[in-house]
Amino acid sequence: MEYNYREVEQKWRQFWEDNKTFKTEINHSKPKYYVMDMFPYPSGAGLHVGHPLGYIASDIIARYKRLKGFNVLHPMGFDSFGLPAEQYAIQTGQHPAITTEENIATYIRQLKQIGFSYDWSREVRTSDPNYYKWTQWIFMQLFNHYYDKDENKALKISDLIIRFAESGNKVVNAVCDEDTEIFTAEEWNGMTEHQQQSLLLKYRLTYPDESVVNWCPGLKAVLANDEIKDGVSERGGFPVEQRKMKQWAMRITAYADRLIDGLNEVDWSDSMKDQQRNWIGRSTGASVRFAVDTILDKVNTPPFIEVFTTRVDTIYGVSFMVIAPELESVPFLTTPEQKEAVEEYVKWVASRTELDRMSEVKKVSGVFTGSYVINPFNDEKVPIYLADYVLAGYGTGAVMGVPSGDQRDWNFAKHFNLPIVPILDAQKEMDVQADNTKEGKYINSGIINGLDYKEATKVLTQFLEEKAIGKGKIQYRLRNAVFSRQRYWGEPVPVYFKGGSGGEPLPYLIEESELPLTLPVIDKYLPTDTGEPPLGRAEGWKYKGEYEYELSTMPGWAGSSWYWYRYMDAQNATEFASQESINYWKAVDLYIGGSEHATGHLLYSRFWNKFLKDLGLVPEEEFAKKLINQGMISGRSNFVYCIIVTNGLKPANTDIYVPISYYLKYENGDLSTQDFQELISETHGTDFLEKSINPMFKIIRLRVNVDFVDNDILDIEKYKEHFNEAKFILEDGKYTCGWEVEKMSKSKYNVVNPDILVDKVGADTLRLYEMFLGPLEQAKPWNTNGIDGSFRFIKKAWRLFYDDLGTFKVKDEAPTPAELKVLHTAIKKVEEDLERYSFNTVVSTLMICVNDLGSLKCSKKAILQDLVILMSPYTPHIAEELWTILGNEAGTISYANFPKFNPSYLVEANFEYPISINGKVRANISFPTDALPADIEAGVLANEVVQKWLEGKVPKKVIVVLKRIVNVVP
């Protein structure tokens, strides 16, 4: 009896659904385990075979942990706000909610047929008002908190107000806007409500910010840096420009240090942690003020220029100062003589695109402003230049130029003939390049001459602080995160604007009791005629019928920054999740998803989690203890090779497909017209071509839908259903397609649909095969060719239970030592490999076990029962079937006990030692397992093969590694 996977798999999926087999509840008698996938955006294209890779791995761990006695939380949901549904709405007028609903239905159907053990009752959708109510609620908490640097946590704005009223803001050590001025309690108390609210915005963890943003006119959206690749939008490839815009921002920089420090306590890959560290970009240094010497405008010329440097010790090597051309102070630092040159340079810089700048990194450009600053350490006059290698957005937008120690400064100095002053005696070859060494003693360096790096830095920092011209400082590359999209399909921001005493309108939160603030109905999903976001179209959409709501929506990352908590208590109507559930499940033990979220989702999520922890709402500082990044699965395209004849061919509409070998010959120019004629005559008869005409032809390579191809062999009948005029020149009776690894995409006809594979070989085979492809974290091309091996494994396992005639052959006899050894070898290896997430090697182990039991003709229930449990995380359907066939209660295998490994079954009386002579294995000799090294050595030396290789000499050395190897050194 052949195993009927279609019927069996369908039966068990239905059983799991009907019996809620994987419904999870809080259970304090068991240890908890939380394993979660990065939830998908439900795109219209559905799942391809690459998507479930990580889901299969996490499901295997979930099932394994259940067998190990854990109470497992394993949910799935949908990140269902996003651009594609809205783009579709713009084109068709269909509400994005409908599109999203349909796509989710497809996803659920596809996911369910792979047999995942999700607790579907906990499913979440970020676009569901019952969900985004709490996204809005968290936003409100961010608005109501500021970051206190003394307490090193977020505190209530209401407390801040009390402190301001009592003692002003001088005593408050909080994260706030750079331009926040100092005020006293008296001044605060004298302010109007509008002035106070205006000031508080400089402290709130989320606030409206006039900022330069990446505006994408093609998508009519502001994009985050990580949504831009090579100067164009990642989605759609539209150009991106810089534009000033009022945006909501999140003060993520307040958490910069904790975001870096927290990386030490999570088990993530080094590459992932490094990406986050680099993105945050903490550099330790000092700020130094250089007094401006050339006061050109008493009001507008700044009295000093502040720079940030990581190398204060090089301060005596400063020979120029460079400021970013975009700085507002530039005109007031430019002398009349230099005005023209400076204006021209500023204009030129402004005209250049991101791409220009990036491609010309090595070119030196700049201009002298005509004015000077004074180096506070040696009172020397230092010329101020403009150059575009200094970025307005980082630090103060000004840099002290130390050509001896910094290569860019060195290039600049060479170009403008500025002095290059050595400052350390260890600096070398300074006429060729800069030397950034910290070795040696200082020279030409005033108060630090003769000191070393450590001493000098201390002396200089002290000097800076005494004279109040600078201080030790930490600078970050991380910017505050933009939190607005000028789009419809996102969470409305629960804010309205109210003016006051003639000032500009300021944002106020709606009441918590008014949540969720749901998306209003609009007629079209485009910006208004006045350029406002689509929400501007909603008629009468005003708070209390009076105040303008915020018209932009939240960005894509809002809903995904806290969803793991909602799974804990998905239906809760009064809290984002109950404290009971949060304190039980705590944090995600294993999180699986793509590495592309390193600087987006994973950073924002860690930020929100830390914020929620500060509020005492969640117990853990880090939300994902262990992270695995599954590798991208690329596609494998198939090709056919078609001859196009421009004259001399009849009938005209026939397409002739030739084998790849002809194509390669043609490509090399080795296929002559005569060859071609012979070739065609051979297969199509001599009358196929007009003899009188010399045919013109070329061979072109066409992508063929991979669904028409099996093991690179084309299914010609299927192909002809679509191209019925096709004629094929066959080799060995078949047509073999060419192939190439490319991105998996519809346009390349190489999308492999899991539905088709589930139908062809079953979900168990698909699960097994995806894991067998290679290490989970490694990027790899999809290749359906090997799937037969996994399918065979399933059938072989079935045959341990039924013979060819379909007779059930399992017996209740006692297992033999050989059978127990095979089983326990597998138990040990499966357990060890799953504990280290080596999913692919577990498949080999199961195959070896089934092969060996087959060779032993083992059909003992005691053995097979444990084997079925070992298989069940990978192939749950057949495992359920066999489990019940063996007489167990249906649906109970998921909560069975993982077999206990017994090492005594693996103990052997003898060990066969490989005997290597000078590192090369020459013989194998068996010794009792407990033999002593001296006995083994004697035995080895007595062996005739060893004797032969020693040629009668006494060996220099004999190394015996017990239970491993013997090496004889002649």
Next chain:
RNA sequence: GCCCGGAUGGCGGAAUUGGUAGACGCGCUGGUCUCAAACACCAGUGUCUUCAUUGGCAUGCCGGUUCGACUCCGGCUCCGGGUACCA
């Protein structure tokens, strides 16, 4: 440029702390079954040499440490990912 990975048969990959390199699977070759095919099963399959035994060479390249290196160290080459004038 900088940071992080990686390179092993025709192919995907295995070798967990330095201890028999190539597990497992695909593909291929030969065979059994069949009228035939498919399925299934059996045998072989790194490479060179040899009738065979045997032996030589093999984990991107060069060198080192070691009784012993795919594994550790130094120097390269190529490939993938991230990032970009961050002062």
